[in-house]
Amino acid sequence: MSDYTEFPGHEDDPITISPAVEEFPGHPGTSAEVFSAVVAFLVDLRENPFPHLSMPVPGRPGMHSAPLRRDPGLVEYAVNEDSDPPRIYVSRIL
Numbered sequence: 001m002s003d004y005t006e007f008p009g010h011e012d013d014p015i016t017i018s019p020a021v022e023e024f025p026g027h028p029g030t031s032a033e034v035f036s037a038v039v040a041f042l043v044d045l046r047e048n049p050f051p052h053l054s055m056p057v058p059g060r061p062g063m064h065s066a067p068l069r070r071d072p073g074l075v076e077y078a079v080n081e082d083s084d085p086p087r088i089y090v091s092r093i094l
Helices: 019-023 031-047
Strands: 015-017 063-067 074-080 087-093
Touching: 015 031, 019 087, 031 074, 031 087
Parallel strands: 015 087
Antiparallel strands: 063 074, 074 087
């Protein structure tokens, strides 16, 4: 089992987005409501690696999930708290 402590990405940006999440907002089937909720979540994540209602994912060290605003889905992401600032890898939207 991975401990989610090493993340690929640009060294200056503490947030790395998986290819699947990167494509999600631009997908033709993504509604404006979901698009805006994803963008709002990423803004919140920049301010706090554990936004409102964020919960650890049981059995997956370092992984967390949080609902999107207006509840159109969940975001799963990993946080490496040993870094300053914490490194975050946004892995998927459910």
